[in-house]
Amino acid sequence: MTRVLIIGDQDVVRLGLCTAFEATDDIKVVGTTGDLRGAVARARQLRPDVAVVDMVALGERGNGVVRELAELDDPRVRVLALAVPNERDNLVSCLRAGACGYILTGSDMSVITDAVRSLREGHTVLDPAVVGTVVEEFVRYEAAVCVGTGDDPDSCWKEQFTDREKDVVGLVATGASNAEIAGVLGLSETTIKSHVSSVLAKRGLRNRVQLVVWAFRSGLVPVRSRDAVL
Numbered sequence: 001m002t003r004v005l006i007i008g009d010q011d012v013v014r015l016g017l018c019t020a021f022e023a024t025d026d027i028k029v030v031g032t033t034g035d036l037r038g039a040v041a042r043a044r045q046l047r048p049d050v051a052v053v054d055m056v057a058l059g060e061r062g063n064g065v066v067r068e069l070a071e072l073d074d075p076r077v078r079v080l081a082l083a084v085p086n087e088r089d090n091l092v093s094c095l096r097a098g099a100c101g102y103i104l105t106g107s108d109m110s111v112i113t114d115a116v117r118s119l120r121e122g123h124t125v126l127d128p129a130v131v132g133t134v135v136e137e138f139v140r141y142e143a144a145v146c147v148g149t150g151d152d153p154d155s156c157w158k159e160q161f162t163d164r165e166k167d168v169v170g171l172v173a174t175g176a177s178n179a180e181i182a183g184v185l186g187l188s189e190t191t192i193k194s195h196v197s198s199v200l201a202k203r204g205l206r207n208r209v210q211l212v213v214w215a216f217r218s219g220l221v222p223v224r225s226r227d228a229v230l
Contacts, residue, residue, distance in 0.1 A: 002120040006032040008054025020109040047075040055083040070098025078119040101125035122177035124208040168195040173215035
């Protein structure tokens with residue numbers, strides 16, 4: 001059973017999400033809150049697997065909540081952001097804050113419930129309409145960083161990682177969950193989690209979304225394949 005906490009300051013949205021989740025057999029709403037300041041405390045208390053954050057009209061307040069939730073160690077909470085289309089800056093800020101999923105409002109409720117399930121299984125979820133923007137923005141950002149620091153990820157990443165870590169990165173970039181990667185490589189899921197954590201630390205990345213984008217930037221996964229991969 002996937003435990004979900006719903007966060008947002010619009011009563012009608014929280015009610016709609018709650019109704020949709022409660023109609024399923026495998027998603028349990030453990031709480032809802034419109035109190036953004038108390039959202040992280042609620043997450044610590046209720047221990048959800050996934051926090052669904054309604055980002056509409058929240059702006060940086062919403063990104064702050066996402067960041068605090070993503071930084072929790074106990075419990076570990078995966079964040080699904082719901083946002084309006086055509087907010088490029090907010091999209092990038094939200095993912096940098098640590099969201100593992102980003103779905104546009106107006107999506108069918110089945111899309112949102114499937115996204116929650118995918119996050120629970122360790123997947124990264126991006127609305128198809130924003131994939132191109134995500135890759136372009138993160139590529140531009142990392143290129144700018146490289147100009148300032150002299151760090152060229154295209155030339156140094158092979159020296160940073162073990163062969164097994166490279167295998168894991170390649171599979172993460174295909175959208176595979178930790179369990180699926182473990183099955184492919186014949187390793188335990190715990191070992192895969194360890195490899196992913198190691199790679200994130202070495203590259204200074206916050207989550208799997210950023211790892212996938214880095215995989216495109218480094219050349220490990222061709223950018224031309226991004227729509228199929230994500």
